[in-house]
Amino acid sequence: MHESQGHFPVRTNWTREEIQYIFNQPLLSLIFQAAQAHRAYHDPSEVQMSTLLSVKTGGCPEDCSYCPQAARYHTDVKGTPLLNVQEIVESALKAKEAGSSRFCMGAAWREVKDNVHFDRMIDAVKQVNAMGMEVCCTLGMLNKEQALRLKEAGLHSYNHNLDTSPEYYDKVIQTRTYQDRLDTLEHVREAGLNVCCGGIVGMGESDADRVGLLHTLATLPEHPQSVPVNALVAVKGTPLEKQEKLPFWEMLKTIATARIVMPASMVRLSAGRTELSAAEQALCFMAGANSIFTGDKLLTTPNPDFNEDATMLQLFGLKPRPAFKDQNQEAPMANA
């Protein structure tokens, strides 16, 4: 262990009060500490670039209040059936050429079912993995056997978000429980897959809920290797369409606190990035965000395009993180 890591140990026994205390610090102290934690475990000049493709859009039976893909809400999202493997592979190739090292595939399913569609996803995972990219899927709830099948096909990570605190959760989703989500995370972890799990800020929750989400994540048996922090994109037709925008500072505090309490994880600045100026994004990187989604769409909501991002990263002196670095990396870059 590098000396600087001693100040920011990887712990899963955080109390909620400890996390609240970190979160409540004066903003600049919080960012400074987060930047130190970041440097203890990661090369701060690197940003992981992931591309997310919606492989099956809309028509989802769940009721997540933020989601334009839920069948019960009347949004402008046009449903499409599951793409074929060739279409998926072509998108992955495009993403790779544009500098992405990770390719994520999202299907608007309640859960994985053992049918031809899952077989197709297995095939897609095999082919994208063979291209040398880290492959991630987000397909809803799954059981242990399905998680193992994905692992055997070469899946690197599985995304399944907790969304918010246990207390606020049922204000946002009623069709499945927090425990259902925790169970899926357990199946993913036990299959030996990397876990990508985070949440959404700006859904009307309080500071205490944002801390509650971070507390749940940081006290899982193992920290998720990747923690996406999304800002709500209020989409017309969803129950949250009129939700007032959360001040940027709250998002920044959430990112910085995530970085301190889960120092070895990748913290991903995810949905809502189009709403942030380059200066705001710079603060997020300073506060420990080290992963972004690239490509002009995030499932169904807008995202900055490749060129815009390339210019911004060049300005900040940031470079793309190579694929599979977590498996190759021996020592962290302490003072890079």
Ligand code: SF4
């Ligand atoms: S977030 Fe996922 S599970 Fe929830 S409605 Fe949207 S697609 Fe369905």
